[in-house]
Amino acid sequence: GENVEQHPSTLSVQEGDSAVIKCTYSDSASNYFPWYKQELGKRPQLIIDIRSNVGEKKDQRIAVTLNKTAKHFSLHITETQPEDSAVYFCAAPRPNFGNEKLTFGTGTRLTIIP
Amino acid sequence: DTGVSQDPRHKITKRGQNVTFRCDPISEHNRLYWYRQTLGQGPEFLTYFQNEAQLEKSRLLSDRFSAERPKGSFSTLEIQRTEQGDSAMYLCASSFSGSTAGELFFGEGSRLTVL
Numbered sequence: 001g002e003n004v005e006q007h008p009s010t011l012s013v014q015e016g017d018s019a020v021i022k023c024t025y026s027d028s029a030s031n032y033f034p035w036y037k038q039e040l041g042k043r044p045q046l047i048i049d050i051r052s053n054v055g056e057k058k059d060q061r062i063a064v065t066l067n068k069t070a071k072h073f074s075l076h077i078t079e080t081q082p083e084d085s086a087v088y089f090c091a092a093p094r095p096n097f098g099n100e101k102l103t104f105g106t107g108t109r110l111t112i113i114p
Numbered sequence: 115d116t117g118v119s120q121d122p123r124h125k126i127t128k129r130g131q132n133v134t135f136r137c138d139p140i141s142e143h144n145r146l147y148w149y150r151q152t153l154g155q156g157p158e159f160l161t162y163f164q165n166e167a168q169l170e171k172s173r174l175l176s177d178r179f180s181a182e183r184p185k186g187s188f189s190t191l192e193i194q195r196t197e198q199g200d201s202a203m204y205l206c207a208s209s210f211s212g213s214t215a216g217e218l219f220f221g222e223g224s225r226l227t228v229l
Contacts, residue, residue: 006156032216034216034217034218041221043205043220043221043222044205044218044220044224045117045220046155046217046218049216049217051152090155091156091159093216101159101162101170102157102159103159104156104157104158105156106154106155106156107154107155107156
């Protein structure tokens with residue numbers, strides 16, 4: 001199966017600064033890496049994902065980078081805002097499968113300090 | 115709201131009782147998933163359906179757990195003889211297998227507390 005490790009478990013940044021969350025995965029055949037955001041008491045929601053045929057993907061203030069050699073991928077949030085405060089989860093699927101069985105990281109609680 | 119809906123949102127039960135949760139996925143989605151989330155952890159995969167077929171069950175899903183999706187639409191997750199360790203948030207998600215995006219759409223979850 002796939003093992004996913006996520007760091008840090010908690011992260012506090014000043015509003016306007018950048019936040020970076022990192023995940024590592026175990027199986028080099030994994031090819032799809034989503035990031036989910038879960039606000040307090042809410043459902044997890046996909047914010048960005050990346051497939052293994054690209055090294056970086058950006059969507060406004062959010063970007064994800066992938067290093068297949070090192071088997072790690074990172075979430076970057078720039079110009080952080082209070083509404084970015086949430087728990088963020090990375091995930092990876094079983095190798096050669098799609099989203100049928102995602103293994104999630106343990107989450108990073110991001111707090112934006114006004 | 116045309117998203118994934120779950121019922122009940124909260125359930126408190128005594129140890130040994132049976133509980134059942136229902137999930138209504140997004141109507142055009144043929145895949146349905148159950149995940150379990152405990153405090154401070156990410157969602158853990160339990161099982162998934164494609165249409166009415168249950169294609170995989172996690173080892174986390176003991177014999178006390180059973181899930182069904184009889185008509186390929188809504189699904190139920192039943193836990194028999196509940197134990198305190200079953201206390202968790204049970205999340206349902208759906209997706210469309212023809213989509214290349216891979217996004218799972220989660221419901222708000224059903225929080226189970228076993229006393």
